[in-house]
Amino acid sequence: MVKSMHLFLFGKPAWAQAIFTAALLLCAPGLITAKDAAAQIKLTIAVVENAAIPKTGTIIVEEAYRRLGIEIDFDYLPAKRASLESNKGTVDGDAVRHPMVARTNKNLVGVNVPIVRDELIAYSTGQSGSIGKLSDLLTFEVGVSLGDHSIRRLAKHPRLVTYRTPEQGIQMLLKRRLDYVLNWQRNFEKLKKNMKSANQVYPASKSLHTAQGFHFLHKRNKHLIGKLEKILQEMWDEGFVDMVWNSN
Secondary structure: OHHHHHHHHOOOOHHHHHHHHHHHHHHHHHHOOHHHHHHOOEEEEEEEOOOHHHHHHHHHHHHHHHHHOOEEEEEEEOHHHHHHHHHHOOOOEEEEEOOOHHHHOOOEEEOOOOOEEEEEEEEEOOOOOOEOOHHHHOOOOEEEEOOOHHHHHHHOOOOOEEEOOHHHHHHHHHOOOOOEEEEEHHHHHHHHHHOHHHHHOEEOEOOOEEEEEEEEEEHHHHHHHHHHHHHHHHHHHHOHHHHHHHHO
16 A cells, blocks of 8 residues: 555655645544554563562563553663653653552553552561561561662651662571561562572561552553553453462
8 A cells, every 4th residue: 555655646746745645644543553553652661670579560561561562661770760760751651569659750640450469578587477567566677678668658667777689688687687577478479489598587477568569651651541451450350460470
């Protein structure tokens, strides 16, 4: 079709070409299918680096966009920069974040079907579940990963010790430089698979908070929200989301 249009325009004056092009653009919505239009889009999505949940969440996010026919790239960034660049619009969105991120990043719009559901647990080298609520930790030395802003806000602990990676937190716990570390249950289970010494650490509480992680987009991409919500709900119903979390 494109070749025939070029032949039609060959040798025509500039004004005729301009009129024909304008007419073609007016008709384009009827000529280009939704799938064709989606295929022309390529998005860049930020992912928090050195964090197991966002990394695994990319599998779910990528599959959702694949079903939409949209190609995406991931840009791994520190947690604060990931939300900053997403909010500025330098990237198109943030793969998986706690809903609190939207409170301070007004240009981000959440996809209202979670990528993950998780439980906040206190871990220690002891095997007794002595912590019943977050306020029970106030008199202890407690650590949390530097990028876990949501845990830091939830804990409301005046002397939280931060470390760059979850592995560093486990090492500090085993050296008794910390009494407890706070981590999401899924994160910790993944950590145990890759760090032998983490098996010397045990839950010291039941769930202290239930959280959900959501995919966020810059507001310029808000037209995709409804489609992503429908697809993600289908993925939950199919068991795809649970399968990803259980196998990674």
